[in-house]
Amino acid sequence: MKHTYEYPRAALTVDCVVFGFDSTQAALQVLLIRRGLAPFKDHWALPGGFVRVEETLDEAARRELEEETNLSTVFLEQLYTFGTVDRDPRERVVSVAYYALTKPADHTTAASTDAAEARWFPVSDLPPLAFDHAEIFATALARLRGKLRYEPVGFELLPPKFTLTQLQRLYESVLGTPLDKRNFRKKVLSHDLLVPLKETHREGTHRPAQLFRFDPVRYEKLKKKGFLFEI
Amino acid sequence: MKHTYEYPRAALTVDCVVFGFDSTQAALQVLLIRRGLAPFKDHWALPGGFVRVEETLDEAARRELEEETNLSTVFLEQLYTFGTVDRDPRERVVSVAYYALTKPADHTTAASTDAAEARWFPVSDLPPLAFDHAEIFATALARLRGKLRYEPVGFELLPPKFTLTQLQRLYESVLGTPLDKRNFRKKVLSHDLLVPLKETHREGTHRPAQLFRFDPVRYEKLKKKGFLFEI
DNA sequence: CCAAAAGTGTTCAGGCTACACCCATGT
DNA sequence: ACATGGGTGTAGCCTGAACACTTTTGG
Incomplete structure (x- = not known):
């Protein structure tokens, strides 16, 4: 018709800029798909697609994300x-860009899907992108940097249980600067948003690390009182 | 065809949320137009209109602003x-919302134009708005508040020559809190972005006030060095 | 001389920065 | 015992907040 x-x-x-964080490599990553059709056939591009007339923009972004990369229940925000x-x-073509933050657990499921090839790339080493996707990506990275300083979105990129060192590496690789270990720990713990677990993370030949989880309920309470995360 | x-x-x-500042009333204002056609006939609405297929979004916003309100050369940013x-x-209908900041000099020209009636309303006392324009307005005001804290956009709302008290009133009415006079002056002057003029602003029966202008060249230099305005 | 807004400094508390050593574990 | 990352405290500095009086003008 x-x-x-x-x-x-x-x-x-x-179009969606999907960020992920690889704790072992301490590298921020982006999910790209390889285009199967012209234009830009075989180029890497951001996942995305047409908005249907009966769905909202947010719904379209979520749908495309699920169809092309098999990701669901991620943090998603218009960019x-x-x-x-x-x-x-x-x-x-007018494109409403979104950015998404995914936890590592979702990564494996992400690659193994759909027709199109999907792959994670470190943000420091991206291939040439189709259309104006390089510009969209740059905008998303700038936004993530700004956001991370003032709101606790970093936890969206980590597994539910994480160590303070993992969190610090995440901040360092997103912000692009080294941070002082003692000051970092003092600061994040001072907000009282991290709950220490009874478990430790043991890995390698050294002292095991305390595991924490983020307390979103407490965060919502603080936010209502006009609270800023600030790291 | x-x-x-x-x-x-x-x-x-x-759609554009156009802000203006009335120094004499110390009130933040928004420019609205009265709709001549259904739906929402005779309701107040944000100026806006359809994007043409051969113009960018920014161009469309600027064009609509000029057609409906006779404003040009204003600060304009996608929201x-x-x-x-x-x-x-x-x-x-999907709407890309913008917000604009106008200097008082432009206000008079703004009202006296076009077919549709255009009027400034204080943000504290808006009429019911058409469509979801109340939501768009709320988003714009929140954005302006955030922006004002970290970037020197306040000057876009003042005449080229202004007094520190006018600037303070502007900050107070946008942020919605009273500010300490001495601390405010210390802070804004510390950035070294305001140039004192050889003129004073005399008005009423009291000591005349020093006039300043904003130095955008110096601001660009500082910004390149990773500078934050922060007030 | 009175009313009205302009203009100006200091003190105190809390947060940020810089910095070095011991701890727990596996091999 | 040693290599590896985990974990901790303090001192100086700087910044933000609170606060009251003098100055200049017009009427």
Whole structure:
């Protein structure tokens, strides 16, 4: 069935910048898919696709994420809308970009899916991207950096149980600067949002590390009182 | 001429939240237009309209602003894209919202224009708005509050020459809290971004106030060195 | 001389930075 | 016993908050 309008209309898509964190390599990563069709056939691109007329933008982003990368229940937030006229060579396409944060547990399921090839790349070493996806990615990374400083989103990138060193490595690789161990620990613990568990993380030939979990309930309470995370 | 597509497409619009500041009343204001057509006929709404297929989103926002309110050369930044399915009763409409900051000099020209009636309203006393424009406005105000704390955008709302008291009143009415006069002056002057002029602002029966201007060149230099405004 | 807003410094407390050593474990 | 990362405290500095009086003008 065809659809006819008085004036020409832009096509509307969503694109997602999906971040993941590899604790063993202490590297921030992005999920890309390889395009099977022209234009930019065989190039790497952000997962995304057309917005259906009966779904919201958020729903479209979540649907595409699930279809293309098999990820669900991730942190997802709208980023920016890209609307230069020639960003797609075929026709006018306006894209609402989102960024997503995923926990490592979801990673394995992510790669093993769908028709298109999906792969994690370290943000420090990305392949050339299709369309204006490099610009979208840069915007997302800048946003993640800003967000991480003021809101506790870092936990979205770690497993439910994590060590303070893992958290510090995450902050360091996102912000791109080394942080002082003692000051970092003092600061994050001072917020009283991390609950120490009765377990430890043992790995390698050294003292085991205390495991913590993030307390989202307590965070919601603090937020209502006009609280800033600030690290 | 008709335009036909394989799948139904959402219409794409831009809407602008235009802020102004009335120094004499120390009140933050928003520019609204009265709708001449259904739906929401005679309701107040944000200025905005359809995005043409050959113009970028930024261009569309600027064009609508000029057509509907006769404002040009204002600070304009993309805010958020609103895409719930039923936000427009007629059909699916996705709206890219912008917010704009205008200097008082532009205000007079703003009201006296175009077919539709345009008026400034204090943000503390808005009429009911059409569509989901109340939500868009709330998002814009929150964004302006955040932005003002970290970037020197306040000057976009003041005339080129202004007094420190005017600047303080602006901050107070946007942030919604009274500020300490001495601390405020110390802080803003410490950034070294305000240039004292050889003129004073005389008004009423009291000591005249020093006039300042903002130094955007110096700001650009500082910004490159990773500087934060922070007030 | 009175009313009204402009302009100006100091003190105190709390947070940020810098910094070095002992602890628990596996081999 | 040694190698490896885990874990801890303090002192100086700087920044933010609180706070009251003098100055300049017009009427």
